[in-house]
Amino acid sequence: MNAWIFVVLAALAAGASAQSCSCETMKWATCDGNPCTCYVLVGNNERQNLNCSTMVPKCFLMKAEMYRARKGLDTRSGGKPVESAFVDNDGIYDPECESDGKFKAKQCNNTEECWCVNSAGVRRTDKEDKNIKCEKLVETYWVRLQLTHKKLSTPVKNTDIKTAIADAINKRYGGFNSALIEKVEYIPDERLVLVDVKKTIGDRQNDLTQMAYYMEKDVKVLPLFKSQDKFAPVVEGQKMEMENILVYYVDEEAPTFTMKNLTGGIIAVIVVVVLAVIAGLLIVFFATRRNRKYNKAQQREMDNM
């Protein structure tokens, strides 16, 4: 009798400790042991250990997702709504990661065709053969999240939407530094929320790509978090659920692919930075030239007098 009670208690204790040993930031993780360690499978018998007290690097997440897709495991925990449903796998490949979770600058997707990526793992050159040189991993310092929200029962005003969005992002994505949320623009008629997240060029402390990837999954598929709560900023007392997202990446150096290959994917890389800089320089150049002419003319008039 006593032995039975002991067995039951032991089972309960084991259950309790197994429950506390889990991974909040990655629903596919397997965890056990004391201290608790977690991993995801990224290949046959190939484990990637995770630090579940922070968000998981995008490179590891993509590896895990590719592995699950290859194994025919569901990459969405809700499953298909109907048999004809399909997922948008554009942009997904089996990446090579550094041990700290950064992308290797050169990626080949297990093929002979290779390309260079930015710190978000997004292709920024043409695809070439495997001799392509990618000198370094170019940092993405600016992402624009173009969100569309579901219809609201009462329309909201533009007023405190920035605070609401910044709070929601900070709370959900591992205490994301909301000071980096530079601008939030709201176009009620189109249900469009534009969020510009930008860090200073050269900043290697903050990472924008994890947050953007978790959010992309939150909106397009299902959350990567263990908890399947939706991303829904509270604006003027209403939950604003999102129904679509488009992510633009801006790198510290403009990408080098030829325009013909720039067919619109779900992921686009903006090339505007360089153009904006050139335009700025031209304006400064012409402005100073005009000033100089003006000053000279004035000088001559003075001399004449």
Ligand SMILES: *[C@@H]1O[C@H](CO)[C@@H](O)[C@H](O)[C@H]1NC(C)=O
């Ligand atoms: C896990 O991440 C947290 C938060 O960034 C950090 O403080 C901790 O040292 C990390 N743990 C390991 C084992 O790397």
Ligand SMILES: *[C@@H]1O[C@H](CO)[C@@H](O)[C@H](O)[C@H]1NC(C)=O
């Ligand atoms: C990578 O390879 C997989 C199959 O091996 C394919 O489905 C996917 O489209 C490829 N991705 C890219 C970006 O080439």
